[in-house]
Amino acid sequence: MHLPEIDKFAHLKSPLHSWDARVKIVSISTLILSIVLLEDIRVAFLGLVLAIILVFLSKIPFSFVLVHLRWVLFFVLALFVVISLTVPGNLLIKLSFFSISREGVRLSLLISLRAISAALLVFPMLGTTRFYLTLKALQKIKIPAPLIQLLMFTYRYIFLFLDEEKRVFIGANSRGWVRKTNLSSLKTIGSLVGMLLVHSFERTERIRDAMVSRGYNGRVKTLDEFTLSAKDFIKASLIIAIALLLNLFRWIR
């Protein structure tokens, strides 16, 4: 299983890595919004091409991106099957007991293009900055402090929790326990998860106490400072202009 390390390639150098995190988050979020609002399949396809270009420019390896995209691909595939079979319209293919309509295929294709492009754009946006810097940028954009704190703590505990979860279940398996569909198996899972929670509560309370005693008061403090240059604004205006243009197509036609 892979760990959710979105910033694994944040050490590389690319036009997206050097972009100021605050401006980057705002600009690429605008682009994501604009792509999700697209109604025309051809324009949505253009959106996907743009997303791929941005991932390419960010130098994040496509193999890494693809592993992360498997949930989206799985979702899109399931949707394709259900929508093509249930949306009525002009028949495209008719087999003995089911039929695939042109409208169904069009709708599922549009949704797939929008979903995949949005997911791809997360990599140039967050994969090119260290996670703690992203949090600091969010703090500068005035996202409420409790939310940022919670994001920070949770992000750290996820790795801890994944490790512990693996350890607890390996422990049970090595004692001969097998997952089955019955009440006693569910009881064991319930107790293991409960144990995991109790361990984690105690551990994180100690971490909290250690942090508070070192002066933690709920704000992200790093020595990195953000500086804005003309380049940051040029990149931002380019991305936002593209975002607007994609949606303008529909009004011109």
Add this chain to the structure above:
Amino acid sequence: MHISDGVLSAPVWIGGYAAAATIIAATIKKIKVDNMPKVAVMTSAFFVASLIRVPLGPTSVHLVLSGLVGIILGPAAFISIFVGLVLQAFLFQHGGITTIGINAIMMGTPAFLAYEIFNLRKNFSFGANEFIFGALAGACGVFLATLILALALITTGSEFMGVAKYAALAHLPVMIIEAITTGFIASFLMKVKPEILKGK
């Protein structure tokens, strides 16, 4: 259960964000440096829950734990689930970015009700109160979420009627597994560390 980007119509997901922002604004005071570890542990548990698989005949389903988050965090549950979804969307590409709001409404609001249901146990004495009310709370988490999911899909367009029906059916076994597991987790916590389940 998550809705991905690009499925819902704009009014539905924008409405989802507006509603989620309102609930967050109303409950954000519940998160302090003091209870941060508890909330963060439950948030990461919620995040990791989708990786804990329970076999079901030839396939397997995964835990959701939104009911359990409600039981343990009470009024802070919504923010916890919201943050869990934000991380799932951005770190795992699981769910969508524009749909975080509506997904939070879908999984987070049932957590409030789960909390209330679990608190009702004090009025009864079945001998296995924690298991019974934990199971009800867990079932409520999945059941209401499925209901909201179906509603969101149907309000987006009639062509999603089929998807909504299949999604609702697929969540029936998830609900049963979730209920029993949440019941066992609650009764385990009651035995080992009852102060976690203090409630009101």
